[in-house]
Amino acid sequence: MNPRNRLFVLIAAGAAVVIAAAVVLTMTLNRPTEAPRPDPVAATVPVALKADGLPADFSIGVVMTFGQSGEPGTEYNRAAQGAVVAAQRFGQSGARVTLPTQNDQGTEDGARAAVATLAEQGVSGVLVASTGPQARAAAKAAEERGLPVILPYSEASEPTQTTWTTGPTAASVQAALGTALAGKSRVLLVSDGGQVPASVTPADTLTLEGFSDVSGLAQEAAIRTGDQLRPPSKDAPADAEGTRTANPADAVVVSAATPQRLAQLVRALQSRDVSVPLILPDGATTPAFASSLSELDGTASGQLVSIAPATGDAVALQQDAQGRGMSAFLAGIRLATGNPEIKNLTDDTPFSADAWAADARSHDAVVALVRAAALAGSNDPSKVGASLRTLSFGPGEGLAGPALDFSQSQALTAQPTPVYASSQDLGLRPADENAPRLVWVPAPASP
Template sequence: MNTRTRLVTLIVLGVAVVVAVAIVLTMTLNRPKEAIKPDPVAATVPVALSAEGLPKDFKIGVIFTFGQSGEPGSEYNRAVQGTVVAAERFTQGGAAVDLRTQNDRGTEDGARAAVAALADQGVSGIVVASTGPQASAAAKAAGERGLAVILPYADPAEPGPTIWTTTPSAASVDAALATSLAGKSKVMLVSDGGAIPASIQATQTLNLQDFEDVTGLAQEAAIRTGDQLLPLAENAPAGSESVRVSDPADAVVVSAATPQRLARLVQALQSRDVSVPLILSDGATAPAFASALAELDGSASGQLVSVAAAGGDGAALQQDAQGRGMSAFLSALRLASGDAQIKNLTGDAPLSTDAWAADAASHDAVVALVRAAALAGNGDPAKVATALRSVSLGAGEGLAGSTLDFSTPEALTSKAMPVYASDQDLGLRPADEKAPRLVWVAAPATP
């Protein structure tokens, strides 16, 4: 083969290769994309959690307000039993977690003393499950000692480099409240000392302090919603008939200083047959509200609307990563509740007593601190805090709730959303006839 013939042959082969590549590329680019499938439902989030690198004798402090009689800051002391579930999961996986508990006694001084006591015991981080001034005092005291501190139920008054909250942001809560009131133009506020969200634009307000009792307030509210008749004037002619207000309120925002007082307002409004939506701005998702409403024979109906982070027990039914994470948490809760030897945080009763209230937020706070310590390979509080600032955690790391990103003080990545009360038993927690029948779901029940 001469040089000219060889050159022609190489050119032809080169053209053929280019054409072949073009055909393959065209077929690849025009191939129909495979439909996106949900994450597999298989239990890829195990009940037992491992933590390679976790130091021995690892200790986490838990601060909350003892008592079940409405003590300030005690509204989440049953929800925080989720920390026990997290500790049990790691223990099952061969990574022992020692929970040390302190009572803040409902005061700022008590909170500071609780932090000091836990620091003396050598804890690597603290979960503060109280609310109000004592929660802020505990967070500040822990921050001053360089201790990593996570608040699942409150915002710290003074943020710090080792202080995180996993509650929805204030802006997110305001937006969710606005969503729950979409289409409502005649909003009435009923208050018993609670904070008034900035997003609430009420056209009228009723304060309990202006009435002799809660029954009087509820009656007036029912009149203004058109659910009760206007009283006849004293000088009304004989035979006059009562009428309803001509421009009734179409929603009621209910606010109170504590979940127990909130439940009292809600039950009173229900007893007067107020039928419009009752928007509960704060405290309704605390176990203390559910208990108080049940004791008052109030109704857990879809009429009650509150605001919470995405998730809750119902998330376990989702076919995604969060669904698997919540399902694993609830499975661990059922297993731990079946063992009478596993006690609550105070050690005075089996965990099963509070299984109906133990939540994902407190569970995830413990998971986060464990993951940070394992990453640091050290229980030194400063190193744990430094490691925590570098992580973002999700269901793959054992969380039951939404993803947490600790690069910012507000670690929760999901936004708040309206949630609706229901008395439906989802069958995901241990059966307990004494537990209040109230769960919060993402959508109201349909008739």
């Protein structure tokens, strides 16, 4: 090849390299943005849960306050049936979990006796489904016996190495309450024996003690929100008209000693056409409130606002790992409902009767204790507790609610947020015409 031809070849080769580089650069610059990587959880979380290494005779004791008529401590009895769903899900893969249940009689002594009985039965851990003094007494009794204990619905009297709370702290609830009241300048507190939230500075306060009944309290609240006129005084002229409050309240914080009394007060306020948001910081997300409000023909609407972590059915609508975990839990509820042989915790009623209320918090407490025992390969309570202290869980481990970190006594890692009532049937639980139509969603319900 002569020098001239060699030069042409070199020039052509160089041009080809330049063109190739330009094409690569163009493709790179015009490539679509890479989609976010999916969660490190399968696209579908299986209903059946495996627990390799779980001892054959593993059991978790449950402490409850028996009753459904408003006894203190019974607020979550139906919600606690989520524990049955967890046991059934493990059972589908051959890991048998039993849930012996004891009544704390609604007293501290009864709680201690219940824990003693469960310890004698050889449980490897305890789930305390009660609230109030008896729940704290049960947790303390379990600690003294070396039993790991989880409280989904109450806080322990003091943090310990064997006691965990999986619900929100009082401080986090107060912070979320501040979010719910953001922009409200004239808050009216209406109370029927409930605690006054520390983060609420009401412009006005009404308590039941100042009225003959709940109806009178609600009427005065409606006047102070500007939804009702104040009647003329007794000595006013016959043709005098009522007057409207000059600076009406723009939100009402409603507090009551029990969920049942809270429902009565909410219904009374609704009957007086109170139109401002009704903020319900405590007790509103319990099954007891939902059933009581339904019995009173109260309305579940976005006007009702409460505080809760992301443990409600609406989470299943999320396109993420937790949404899939919640969907699997709800599928477990449907399967358990379809089997009339599956009973509730007290073994006196089919699970299907409480399927509408079984919640993620009790379910996830059982999942955590089972996972800890399987890792330890033992049903020895001390080994189960030591194992649990090293673990954290998410939907990949079978949780339906937010992630839990048991290296700390307050295991819940997510913060509670304002949630809004809705009567919409999400179609995620078995149809039950007797169940109350109330779900809590993390955004205002559509009108």
